[in-house]
Amino acid sequence: MFEFDLIHTLAFGGVALLLGYALCHFIPILGRYNLPAPVVGGLVVALVILIARNQGITLFKFDTTLQSPLMIAFFTTIGFGASLSLLRVGGPQVARFFLIASIYAVIQNLIGILVALPFGLHPLFGVLAGSVTLTGGPATGLAFAPLFEEAGVPAASSIAIAVAMGGIVLGGIIGGPVSTFLIERNRPRTTPPREVKGERTEFAPVATDNDTPVAPLASVIEEDEEASVLPILKNLVAILVAMWAGAWVSEGFSGLGLTLPAYIGAMIVAAVIRNVDDATGWFGLSIRFINQFGAVALSLFLVLALMTLKLWELASLAAPLITILIAQMVCVALIAAWPVFPLMGRDYESAVMSGGFIGFMLGTAANAMAVMRTLVERYGPAPKAFFVAPMVGVFFIDFTNALIITVFLNLLT
Numbered sequence: 001m002f003e004f005d006l007i008h009t010l011a012f013g014g015v016a017l018l019l020g021y022a023l024c025h026f027i028p029i030l031g032r033y034n035l036p037a038p039v040v041g042g043l044v045v046a047l048v049i050l051i052a053r054n055q056g057i058t059l060f061k062f063d064t065t066l067q068s069p070l071m072i073a074f075f076t077t078i079g080f081g082a083s084l085s086l087l088r089v090g091g092p093q094v095a096r097f098f099l100i101a102s103i104y105a106v107i108q109n110l111i112g113i114l115v116a117l118p119f120g121l122h123p124l125f126g127v128l129a130g131s132v133t134l135t136g137g138p139a140t141g142l143a144f145a146p147l148f149e150e151a152g153v154p155a156a157s158s159i160a161i162a163v164a165m166g167g168i169v170l171g172g173i174i175g176g177p178v179s180t181f182l183i184e185r186n187r188p189r190t191t192p193p194r195e196v197k198g199e200r201t202e203f204a205p206v207a208t209d210n211d212t213p214v215a216p217l218a219s220v221i222e223e224d225e226e227a228s229v230l231p232i233l234k235n236l237v238a239i240l241v242a243m244w245a246g247a248w249v250s251e252g253f254s255g256l257g258l259t260l261p262a263y264i265g266a267m268i269v270a271a272v273i274r275n276v277d278d279a280t281g282w283f284g285l286s287i288r289f290i291n292q293f294g295a296v297a298l299s300l301f302l303v304l305a306l307m308t309l310k311l312w313e314l315a316s317l318a319a320p321l322i323t324i325l326i327a328q329m330v331c332v333a334l335i336a337a338w339p340v341f342p343l344m345g346r347d348y349e350s351a352v353m354s355g356g357f358i359g360f361m362l363g364t365a366a367n368a369m370a371v372m373r374t375l376v377e378r379y380g381p382a383p384k385a386f387f388v389a390p391m392v393g394v395f396f397i398d399f400t401n402a403l404i405i406t407v408f409l410n411l412l413t
Helices: 006-026 028-032 037-054 067-079 084-119 123-132 137-150 156-185 217-255 264-280 287-307 311-315 319-343 348-362 365-379 383-412
Strands: none
Touching: 006 037, 006 287, 037 156, 037 287, 037 311, 037 365, 067 217, 067 264, 067 287, 067 365, 067 383, 084 123, 084 264, 084 319, 084 348, 084 383, 123 137, 123 156, 123 319, 123 383, 137 156, 137 383, 156 287, 156 319, 156 348, 156 365, 217 264, 217 287, 264 383, 287 365, 319 348, 348 365, 348 383, 365 383
């Protein structure tokens, strides 16, 4: 058995990530349906580990210490995207998307109950395999598991992890294909808008006045080094400070008895820094750099999470649990096609949002971002989608989902 420390694990994850990109490039069907490279690479490693385990061999022992910081770093960069000026443009869409997601969280629980009852299981078994672990993700599942065990659902923690991991896999697999289908079927309405010359977007390189060399490299290398390093350093420090201060904010929420993901505090602090900078220009933030940093953190977080997935737990799931996962997958795909796609505008941005909806309603907001980022890499920028989906999938749905879970617990206990 190979025992990896945190650096070895991160390096191994990087290799798995590059493997995922290579497979997506060389296997046409993977590229055609926009499967995220971190999902592909991580699942390949998880499958190899599963096969070896079935032969009585333990291949690797990973140190996943860096997984949580990478997750928080990624969501911190999303917080830096929460500009009030963009909120004024996308506000109505955020409210509409939030309402759809909240209603669907209730539907998820009803689907779980309807599948669990014929198997003779406690209705709360279906709720645990509904919005608790799919909309909420692993953290929410583990937070609520003790309450479900007290209410009569045995091994609630194990069930929560298994369903959450299954949802993450399914969300990563079907989000891209569903959005790709909507984009291809609804052309030209879903054709991405062309970039206007000179207009800056978050997802396209921006030309600068310094693009043309005016002197030999040797004569300007010291100036260039200082000029290029300082802006990167300032933005990196801004991300780290937001994560640092955000930890205190999260502790404050915990003190109030609120169960929220660890990254919420960092996102709030990042959003404050972004809007102060918009108003004053004090920090000189580069949204382009922050987005690129976030993309790297997201990819590494996802590949680490998936390559350490214990697939044998999913393989040993009872029939009702597998049936619930399949039912949830089919239903969320149908909801993404209708009503999400038409109600959000029936255009390219709404098709990308539909993929994001699948990502965070089955797995996590990280899944949603991975699906959407894969789509925009192929089809072009979708700035509204990258504002609406994270705002709902990260900030708002966790609050309403906690209320929905509490109501179901009280009604069914």
